[in-house]
Amino acid sequence: MNAALLTDFGSTCTKVTAVDLSAHRILGTAYDFTTVQTDVAHGLDRALQKLKEKTGEIDYQVHLACSSAAGGLRMLSCGLVPSLTAKAAHLAALGAGAKVLKTYAYQLTEEDGEEITRLSPDIFLLTGGTDGGNTEAIVHNARVLASLPGKFPIVIAGNRAAASKCREIIETSDHPALVTENVMPSFNVLNILPAQQLIRDIFLERIIKAKGLTKAAGIMDDIVMPTPSAVMTALQLLSDGVDGKMGLGELMAVDLGGATTDIYSIASGAPGSAATLLSGLPEPYAKRTVEGDIGMRYSARGVVEAAGIQEVARVAGLSADEVERQLLRIDEDKSLLPDCPEMEKLDFALASLAIRTGLLRHAGTVHQVYTPVGPVFQQKGKDLTRVQRLLLTGGALIHSPRMHDMLKAALTIAAPEALIPWHAAPVADAEYILSAMGLLSQKYPEVAFDIMYQTFGKDVH
Amino acid sequence: MEGQNGKTLVMGVIGADVHAVGNQILSFAFREAGFNVINLGVMVSQEEYIEAAIESAADAIVVSSLYGHGELDCQGMRDKCDEAGLKGILLYVGGNIVVGKQDFTEVEKRFHAMGFDRVFGPGTAPEVTIAALKKDLLGEE
Numbered sequence: 340m341n342a343a344l345l346t347d348f349g350s351t352c353t354k355v356t357a358v359d360l361s362a363h364r365i366l367g368t369a370y371d372f373t374t375v376q377t378d379v380a381h382g383l384d385r386a387l388q389k390l391k392e393k394t395g396e397i398d399y400q401v402h403l404a405c406s407s408a409a410g411g412l413r414m415l416s417c418g419l420v421p422s423l424t425a426k427a428a429h430l431a432a433l434g435a436g437a438k439v440l441k442t443y444a445y446q447l448t449e450e451d452g453e454e455i456t457r458l459s460p461d462i463f464l465l466t467g468g469t470d471g472g473n474t475e476a477i478v479h480n481a482r483v484l485a486s487l488p489g490k491f492p493i494v495i496a497g498n499r500a501a502a503s504k505c506r507e508i509i510e511t512s513d514h515p516a517l518v519t520e521n522v523m524p525s526f527n528v529l530n531i532l533p534a535q536q537l538i539r540d541i542f543l544e545r546i547i548k549a550k551g552l553t554k555a556a557g558i559m560d561d562i563v564m565p566t567p568s569a570v571m572t573a574l575q576l577l578s579d580g581v582d583g584k585m586g587l588g589e590l591m592a593v594d595l596g597g598a599t600t601d602i603y604s605i606a607s608g609a610p611g612s613a614a615t616l617l618s619g620l621p622e623p624y625a626k627r628t629v630e631g632d633i634g635m636r637y638s639a640r641g642v643v644e645a646a647g648i649q650e651v652a653r654v655a656g657l658s659a660d661e662v663e664r665q666l667l668r669i670d671e672d673k674s675l676l677p678d679c680p681e682m683e684k685l686d687f688a689l690a691s692l693a694i695r696t697g698l699l700r701h702a703g704t705v706h707q708v709y710t711p712v713g714p715v716f717q718q719k720g721k722d723l724t725r726v727q728r729l730l731l732t733g734g735a736l737i738h739s740p741r742m743h744d745m746l747k748a749a750l751t752i753a754a755p756e757a758l759i760p761w762h763a764a765p766v767a768d769a770e771y772i773l774s775a776m777g778l779l780s781q782k783y784p785e786v787a788f789d790i791m792y793q794t795f796g797k798d799v800h
Numbered sequence: 801m802e803g804q805n806g807k808t809l810v811m812g813v814i815g816a817d818v819h820a821v822g823n824q825i826l827s828f829a830f831r832e833a834g835f836n837v838i839n840l841g842v843m844v845s846q847e848e849y850i851e852a853a854i855e856s857a858a859d860a861i862v863v864s865s866l867y868g869h870g871e872l873d874c875q876g877m878r879d880k881c882d883e884a885g886l887k888g889i890l891l892y893v894g895g896n897i898v899v900g901k902q903d904f905t906e907v908e909k910r911f912h913a914m915g916f917d918r919v920f921g922p923g924t925a926p927e928v929t930i931a932a933l934k935k936d937l938l939g940e941e
Contacts, residue, residue, distance in 0.1 A: 420851045471808070471836070472856035526810075526838040526852050616818075616843060708843070710816040711867045717843065 342366065343401035343783070345775035346383065347566055348373055348408040353382040355390050356775035357397060363789040367393035368770050373408050403778040407566035412436060412542055415460040417443035418522075419467035419476045424497065426620055427522040428466040431496070431531035433627045435538040436568030437462070438599075446476055447483040456487050461546045462538060463491055463514075465505065468498030470524045481505035485512040492541050496522045496534040517541065527620055539564055567601060567627060569777030570594065573787065574730070575625050576780045577795060578605040581788045587796060591726050591760065592773070593694050595733035597673065598637035600630045600693050602701040608721025608758075615705065615716040622721050628701045633693045635686065635735045636673045639666060646692040654748050655688035657681060662688075687745060690735045694749040698723075698759040705756055718758070726760040730795060732768035742767060766795045803836035807937045810852045811862040812840030815873035819866040822895070826864065829926035835933070846877050850884045859937050860890035862929070863916075870897030871910070878915025890936055894920030894929065 341360040346353065353373045357366040369389035374382035391397075414437035418425030425444040432439045440458050443451055455463070463484060467477035477497040484493055485508050492515040495505045502518045509516035520533040547562050564572070570592070580586030589606035604626050610617055632641030643651050643666065652659045665685045669675055677683040703720020729746060731737060739745055746765040772794065780787040809830055813823050820842050827839040838852050849861050861881070865873060874893055881889055893916045898907050904921045911919040918932055934940040 420854050423851055423855050467855075469856045472858075473854060474857070523855070526856055616841075618843065618848075708816050710818055710843075711869075712818060715818060715843075 344399040346404040348406040405569040416464035435535040436565030466497040470499040474501040481508040569774040573777035592730035600633040655684040691748040729763040805834035808836040812844035813842040
């Protein structure tokens with residue numbers, strides 16, 4: 340049999356997926372805890388043992404892996420104007436699958452420098468200025484970065500006219516300097532793919548090694564990308580299709596974790612009517628955002644803060660006092676699983692409102708503006724109202740028996756300005772295959788597409 | 801991307817004004833005249849002009865207004881430019897920039913006081929503005 344083994348070294352779990360490359364189907368999946376502190380191979384061996392019990396002995400022709408272990412890919416970025424190059428840099432880093440700790444704008448200060456040293460990122464993304472535009476800020480920032488201790492690589496993706504100057508400055512320090520195309524070559528034109536590619540290359544060449552993940556290299560051909568990047572790749576393939584096979588079109592995905600929530604949209608987000616004007620930075624077709632304060636356990640309080648305790652109580656069908664009582668239990672035990680009807684109800688509300696908050700922050704907004712020639716609509720960000728399919732992944736979501744109700748509660752909101760999906764149908768990633776399929780698509784896009792299509796392609800309406 | 805004369809303009813129609821035709825004509829004329837033009841289109845806020853000018857290191861901001869509310873829309877723009885580090889950037893305004901038919905010399909005075917370097921009345925031909933830009937930015941008479 341022609342088979343592939345796909346591994347996802349997650350922050351807590353190492354997941355393995357076996358795929359039959361001839362029959363285009365999944366042979367089995369299994370997981371165990373990630374053991375990056377000692378030897379990452381231990382957790383992997385245990386997961387593989389479990390997989391073998393399901394599938395029997397298999398001789399794999401292909402091994403591919405992605406990783407978000409050991410903190411994932413931790414990045415900092417900076418640009419010039421917050422709504423322009425700083426935002427472009429932020430979008431570029433997120434799209435590359437990074438965990439973006441902070442994004443700076445304008446000139447970096449001495450205090451910023453101290454903070455950057457303290458945060459010690461895996462990669463720093465330095466941008467600023469359109470091509471031929473401002474050079475002062477990026478050159479100043481290159482000087483500040485060159486003065487900092489440490490060896491984190493610095494990706495230069497700003498004004499073309501200042502790139503070699505920035506490289507010269509940074510090369511006087513221990514930080515490797517790598518130049519690529521500007522994230523915003525001309526005003527309001529986003530060009531984030533070259534920077535993303537470079538970030539992924541650095542991740543492979545340096546970061547994996549630095550995080551002790553190469554100990555598993557004996558069995559892995561290659562750790563090819565950060566996990567969120569694999570998920571993004573899978574979603575794009577599912578949306579676009581492969582040669583001769585139509586994809587599912589525009590779609591979104593929510594990955595709800597204990598500490599963070601990732602939102603993906605593969606959609607143009609163009610205005611839905613000719614009477615709507617788009618303003619601000621055009622956003623990428625494949626967009627990822629991460630909410631660091633929204634999650635089921637470590638960030639449960641963040642959900643309550645964002646939605647308000649009354650709303651949590653309403654959606655849960657509990658009193659505010661009861662919500663608080665259950666929240667205190669979560670505060671004490673972050674690995675708590677629902678063990679009573681109240682906790683089940685609270686989890687339902689937390690998941691639903693985490694999805695809502697994540698979608699509200701990810702999607703754009705529209706406002707009516709009155710002009711002397713009549714009312715017009717002004718849109719900022721992506722219009723995702725017509726997205727029909729929303730993939731749900733993450734333990735709290737895929738194991739919930741009330742997934743439809745959960746998404747319905749998330750999307751039912753009295754906020755006409757919010758451009759979140761009106762009535763998207765939920766599709767569960769019940770076997771956690773998204774990241775695995777993103778990996779597989781690197782070598783076998785058709786196999787990955789067929790498996791995803793079988794899993795997620797059911798008619799949703 | 802670069803215009804032939806090396807100078808960059810940020811332009812657009814300010815406020816809640818959606819007059820798009822003149823904006824396109826001006827943008828075309830400026831490009832033809834050799835400028836690198838960043839056209840923000842219609843319904844542009846003061847902040848958008850300023851942010852675009854910072855990123856692109858623009859040499860001038862050219863504000864259009866056709867619907868009569870220009871005087872309100874333009875207030876404080878020079879101060880905001882100064883605040884954003886665009887000290888001394890060339891600021892032009894033109895179009896039907898005030899309500900009704902008013903004496904243009906008075907209008908010009910009020911906009912000069914607001915910090916605009918040049919003020920153009922209704923029906924100004926693009927060549928007039930281009931000549932002014934070339935004089936102010938390139939020293940061409």
